[in-house]
Amino acid sequence: MRVLAIYTGGLPGKNIVEQLQHYFELQLVATVDIHLFSSITGGDVPYSLSSDLTQYIYDHYNDYDGFVVIHSIDNVIYSANLTAFQFSNLGKPIVFTGATLSEDFFSFPGHFSNTEQSMYREMSLRTSLVTAVQLATQNTSDVSITYGSRIVKAVRAWENFTTYNELDLASIRFGIEVTTAARPRNDQPPILRLGFDTNVYMVPRQPEVIIPTPNTYRAILMYAHQDRALPSQFNMPTDTPVFLLGGLGHQKLPNNVFALPPVTPVTALSKLMVGCKHFPTTPELVDYMQHNINGEGGIV
Amino acid sequence: MNIYLVNNAPTNIVSLLQHKNVNIWSRTTGLPSVITGFSWNALERVDAIILEISYPSDELHYILAQAIVLQRPTLCLYPKNREPREMLLHLQKPSVPKSVVARSYTTTTISEVIGKFLHSIDHTVQLDQTPNIKFTLRLTPAISHYLTWLTEFKNVNKADYLRQLLKDTAEKDNDYQKLM
Numbered sequence: 001m002r003v004l005a006i007y008t009g010g011l012p013g014k015n016i017v018e019q020l021q022h023y024f025e026l027q028l029v030a031t032v033d034i035h036l037f038s039s040i041t042g043g044d045v046p047y048s049l050s051s052d053l054t055q056y057i058y059d060h061y062n063d064y065d066g067f068v069v070i071h072s073i074d075n076v077i078y079s080a081n082l083t084a085f086q087f088s089n090l091g092k093p094i095v096f097t098g099a100t101l102s103e104d105f106f107s108f109p110g111h112f113s114n115t116e117q118s119m120y121r122e123m124s125l126r127t128s129l130v131t132a133v134q135l136a137t138q139n140t141s142d143v144s145i146t147y148g149s150r151i152v153k154a155v156r157a158w159e160n161f162t163t164y165n166e167l168d169l170a171s172i173r174f175g176i177e178v179t180t181a182a183r184p185r186n187d188q189p190p191i192l193r194l195g196f197d198t199n200v201y202m203v204p205r206q207p208e209v210i211i212p213t214p215n216t217y218r219a220i221l222m223y224a225h226q227d228r229a230l231p232s233q234f235n236m237p238t239d240t241p242v243f244l245l246g247g248l249g250h251q252k253l254p255n256n257v258f259a260l261p262p263v264t265p266v267t268a269l270s271k272l273m274v275g276c277k278h279f280p281t282t283p284e285l286v287d288y289m290q291h292n293i294n295g296e297g298g299i300v
Numbered sequence: 301m302n303i304y305l306v307n308n309a310p311t312n313i314v315s316l317l318q319h320k321n322v323n324i325w326s327r328t329t330g331l332p333s334v335i336t337g338f339s340w341n342a343l344e345r346v347d348a349i350i351l352e353i354s355y356p357s358d359e360l361h362y363i364l365a366q367a368i369v370l371q372r373p374t375l376c377l378y379p380k381n382r383e384p385r386e387m388l389l390h391l392q393k394p395s396v397p398k399s400v401v402a403r404s405y406t407t408t409t410i411s412e413v414i415g416k417f418l419h420s421i422d423h424t425v426q427l428d429q430t431p432n433i434k435f436t437l438r439l440t441p442a443i444s445h446y447l448t449w450l451t452e453f454k455n456v457n458k459a460d461y462l463r464q465l466l467k468d469t470a471e472k473d474n475d476y477q478k479l480m
Contacts, residue, residue, distance in 0.1 A: 123370075
């Protein structure tokens with residue numbers, strides 16, 4: 001099998017390709033090609049990285065059996081979710097992975113030497129890469145995230161890389177074992193839905209919530225940390241569609257407010273950003289958002 | 301001692317390890333309950349890994365790759381008459397750490413091969429007590445005469461006498477005992 005490893009950032013050092021070649025030399029399950037795509041520190045990763053990445057994978061889709069994206073641990077859930085929704089009907093796995101320690105994890109003076117930091121980061125990256133490459137050869141066609149020993153779908157990735165409302169995509173016990181949550185590979189060409197609209201306002205549904213200039217956005221996403229009704233004095237936008245995430249009880253909603261099925265806030269935001277770009281009318285956007293929310297049911 | 305075992309070959313390595321009094325973690329014996337449900341790699345909790353490499357599988361490739369990265373003591377076993385050439389070439393690469401070793405076996409030597417590996421990690425594991433290593437010893441007529449007389453006098457055979465003599469010497473040899 002052939003796997004393309006795309007490096008986007010997260011490793012200190014200059015000879016990244018050489019370093020990765022050395023790691024991949026020890027892989028038996030696949031031939032791994034390496035592409036140095038960018039070198040961005042986690043906190044600085046922009047949304048646009050995922051579009052560039054999606055286009056690059058699409059261009060090389062037929063040349064490989066699976067893709068591994070080496071990404072800094074910070075912001076990876078955003079990049080992976082946006083990538084997942086820019087592909088529709090994906091037939092091969094795309095695995096986001098990297099060192100399990102973020103760049104600033106060890107920045108406590110005197111606690112860890114530079115050598116120790118480098119050693120810990122390298123070890124965690126190498127063990128994650130073994131997992132990622134093997135996962136990229138398995139019978140799954142999901143966009144997934146694996147750091148350390150957890151393997152989760154991007155569209156269900158929750159805090160600390162646990163899975164929201166579903167089984168993990170795969171587990172590591174006797175090697176990698178994909179679970180029933182994995183979508184099998186397919187030979188159909190993927191549908192590219194490249195690009196997104198960032199003119200989306202995301203706000204927690206908290207007491208006394210205020211949205212400044214509510215009618216200037218393409219869409220608004222409100223998420224709740226617990227089941228709760230909308231505040232009665234809420235300055236609801238009149239034209240902009242508002243998508244609500246989280247329990248609502250039996251509250252009657254205004255015409256431009258739409259409830260979403262359960263999903264993580266990052267997944268809802270990513271899908272909304274892609275939807276706002278590709279579905280110009282509100283009914284189309286609402287239909288896109290309310291059906292197949294995780295994109296796990298095939299064509300989104 | 302906890303041993304992670306991957307064995308898809310017909311050779312019964314589990315029963316051999318059971319005789320060595322070690323805990324075996326494998327697909328057939330299962331993992332300890334403490335591991336189930338936790339999200340860390342079981343390999344971090346084993347003392348050594350034994351892989352039968354003549355029957356490749358996804359699990360084997362994954363565990364071997366992780367063993368190399370984690371530099372865990374690993375014994376890669378293959379039958380003398382079924383050499384996995386590609387895998388052995390891979391294991392000869394300079395980047396493979398010394399903690400990963402490959403050894404051939406036959407049905408008569410496998411116990412000894414495993415015993416030596418376990419003993420190299422934990423000296424409390426007894427080496428095989430079966431005297432199955434052949435050794436040709438040439439004696440002078442005088443020594444042979446003495447040995448014949450001695451073994452008849454003590455009513456033991458020559459081989460048993462010489463083995464016991466070496467065993468006693470090894471036990472009293474402080475330099476050797478320090479090494480062990």
